[in-house]
Amino acid sequence: KQEVTQIPAALSVPEGENLVLNCSFTDSAIYNLQWFRQDPGKGLTSLLLIQSSQREQTSGRLNASLDKSSGRSTLYIAASQPGDSATYLCAVFNQAGTALIFGKGTTLSVSS
Amino acid sequence: ETGVTQSPTHLIKTRGQQVTLRCSSQSGHNTVSWYQQALGQGPQFIFQYYREEENGRGNFPPRFSGLQFPNYSSELNVNALELDDSALYLCASSLGARLDEQFFGPGTRLTVL
Numbered sequence: 758k759q760e761v762t763q764i765p766a767a768l769s770v771p772e773g774e775n776l777v778l779n780c781s782f783t784d785s786a787i788y789n790l791q792w793f794r795q796d797p798g799k800g801l802t803s804l805l806l807i808q809s810s811q812r813e814q815t816s817g818r819l820n821a822s823l824d825k826s827s828g829r830s831t832l833y834i835a836a837s838q839p840g841d842s843a844t845y846l847c848a849v850f851n852q853a854g855t856a857l858i859f860g861k862g863t864t865l866s867v868s869s
Numbered sequence: 870e871t872g873v874t875q876s877p878t879h880l881i882k883t884r885g886q887q888v889t890l891r892c893s894s895q896s897g898h899n900t901v902s903w904y905q906q907a908l909g910q911g912p913q914f915i916f917q918y919y920r921e922e923e924n925g926r927g928n929f930p931p932r933f934s935g936l937q938f939p940n941y942s943s944e945l946n947v948n949a950l951e952l953d954d955s956a957l958y959l960c961a962s963s964l965g966a967r968l969d970e971q972f973f974g975p976g977t978r979l980t981v982l
Contacts (some may be wrong), residue, residue: 799975803970856925
């Protein structure tokens, strides 16, 4: 059974710092992986989708990598800003490709 | 391009009642998936609808049911509400049923008293 873990559960950094959020999954035979942002009490905003054949994807200050052999994905945020404060969720598709399996998220706080 | 919308925003029900939540998919998307997110947890997959048929179901009892309409909008129905059903219910739409990027709505916050 696929399980997704995100460590740490919470992270506080000063503005301007570069940071890495970690996501690990138990079954390396994954398909696509998606990173999301969630503001308190709100829905999920899709940040990046990495297809299983890709090793990384970039969007603006965000870069996500995928290493299936080690069962890990990382989300790199460059030059963090207070507006980046949110919970970041990692999710992998199930074997049928129909459902996302989520981690519990990492709550990021960026102070000015 | 209109994003995913959900209604209502908030809902308060009592134990044993029934509730219907609604979702309009993003323009051009024919697949809708529903998730339940308890406080402090990641979303849990309830089921997916593709072209008006259920196309996958998570570990939820039969009192959770759904519909998808010809315009690809969808409803989630929950019967015999329990206190543990209190959660944020999220709807996501995608271009296709398999491996396509999922786009989420703002959610419906359900409180069961």
